[in-house]
Amino acid sequence: MTRLIARFDVAYPDFRLQAELDMPAAGILALFGPSGSGKTTLVRCLAGLERAPSGYLRLGDDVWQDESRDLYVPISRRSIGYVFQDARLFPHLSVRSNLMYGFHRTPSQLRRVSVEQVVEMLGIESLLDRRTHKLSGGEQQRIAIGRALLTSPRLLLLDEPLSSLDGERKREILPFIQRLYREMQIPIVYVSHSLNEILQLAHHIAFLRQGKIVAVGPLSEVFARLDLHQALGPNPIGGVIDVTVAAHEPEFGLTRLQFNGQSLYVPFRPFDIGEPLRAHILSSDVSLMLGPPSVDTSILNRLEATVVDIKEADQSTMDVLLDVGCPLVARITRKSFVHLHLKPGLKLTAHIKAAALVEGLTE
Numbered sequence: 001m002t003r004l005i006a007r008f009d010v011a012y013p014d015f016r017l018q019a020e021l022d023m024p025a026a027g028i029l030a031l032f033g034p035s036g037s038g039k040t041t042l043v044r045c046l047a048g049l050e051r052a053p054s055g056y057l058r059l060g061d062d063v064w065q066d067e068s069r070d071l072y073v074p075i076s077r078r079s080i081g082y083v084f085q086d087a088r089l090f091p092h093l094s095v096r097s098n099l100m101y102g103f104h105r106t107p108s109q110l111r112r113v114s115v116e117q118v119v120e121m122l123g124i125e126s127l128l129d130r131r132t133h134k135l136s137g138g139e140q141q142r143i144a145i146g147r148a149l150l151t152s153p154r155l156l157l158l159d160e161p162l163s164s165l166d167g168e169r170k171r172e173i174l175p176f177i178q179r180l181y182r183e184m185q186i187p188i189v190y191v192s193h194s195l196n197e198i199l200q201l202a203h204h205i206a207f208l209r210q211g212k213i214v215a216v217g218p219l220s221e222v223f224a225r226l227d228l229h230q231a232l233g234p235n236p237i238g239g240v241i242d243v244t245v246a247a248h249e250p251e252f253g254l255t256r257l258q259f260n261g262q263s264l265y266v267p268f269r270p271f272d273i274g275e276p277l278r279a280h281i282l283s284s285d286v287s288l289m290l291g292p293p294s295v296d297t298s299i300l301n302r303l304e305a306t307v308v309d310i311k312e313a314d315q316s317t318m319d320v321l322l323d324v325g326c327p328l329v330a331r332i333t334r335k336s337f338v339h340l341h342l343k344p345g346l347k348l349t350a351h352i353k354a355a356a357l358v359e360g361l362t363e
């Protein structure tokens with residue numbers, strides 16, 4: 001499988017990025033981290049807008065930067081599509097001309113994406129003859145993505161493409177980004193500090209703090225890192241679980257999801273049976289009970305669990321990493337931890353107070 005390998009060390013007067021990536025170039029990689037952690041700097045290095053003095057960058061067989069050989073391929077020859085926070089369309093051109101700009105820049109023998117394909121995928125047929133300054137923010141971003149796609153990029157960089165949009169426009173554009181990956185199979189690096197966007201879109205996540213990638217991998221693994229749990233926020237996600245729809249129980253207003261032989265109930269939604277979805281669970285919504293799952297409880301979501309690891313969260317709470325067929329973190333009080341005599345290897349039951357579904361997720 002094609003890999004993306006990058007090593008950058010960039011020093012500004014008050015900031016240093018020291019980032020290393022070596023991962024499959026497939027699906028959507030989210031760069032996530034607090035403001036000022038270096039996400040944009042990293043993307044600029046990937047794009048070739050920022051030249052890291054001793055940098056190295058390779059996508060598959062293409063080496064775009066290797067300073068040990070004084071090799072630095074400029075952005076115009078990197079086969080990279082870059083979409084910024086603001087769409088940066090050409091205001092004097094129509095939508096069609098903005099799109100064709102990207103298309104014509106690419107030599108015909110390298111074109112792998114057709115105008116018709118992009119227009120259909122982004123739902124922009126009716127906009128083609130419009131001027132760009134009259135378009136809504138969401139429409140403008142779709143055109144910007146289309147223009148980038150029509151350069152037939154081997155890598156698409158989306159730097160907070162939704163941050164200037166309101167909630168409704170965000171919801172409008174997210175499915176198009178999901179389609180990008182599904183239908184075009186172009187690896188995407190997606191910068192965001194919105195956890196919600198990342199849960200909806202990402203297959204992998206790189207978590208940045210103070211210029212360093214402190215964790216990278218599939219979402220379920222990164223959110224299970226106890227050493228990062230405090231850094232992930234006051235009420236962090238304890239589990240990201242890929243599930244399929246198993247059954248509906250409309251008489252109870254419930255839909256049953258399954259994963260690795262376990263079940264999770266969520267409020268009824270008319271999904272197709274077998275449809276892949278993603279659920280996420282806050283670590284504060286997981287409580288623990290000694291012994292195997294019992295039916296004598298009002299709690300519907302009871303998962304068989306094994307304690308894997310335990311870490312102090314703060315003075316009064318502990319994070320407990322569980323194996324429920326996938327990683328899941330429970331945040332419990334220190335008092336309960338002492339009372340239950342928790343230790344690695346202990347088998348018990350995890351009660352899930354609430355599980356939320358992430359809509360329209362890619363498989």
Ligand SMILES: Nc1ncnc2c1ncn2[C@@H]1O[C@H](COP(=O)(O)OP(=O)(O)OP(=O)(O)O)[C@@H](O)[C@H]1O
Nearest residue numbers: 012013015033034035036037038039040041042193
């Ligand atoms: N050209 C530059 N010269 C000096 N400092 C810079 C330059 N570009 C970025 N920085 C600094 O580097 C740090 C990281 O910035 P960067 O934009 O990469 O962070 P970010 O994680 O993308 O932040 P945000 O989420 O707010 O966009 C910041 O402190 C910023 O001020």
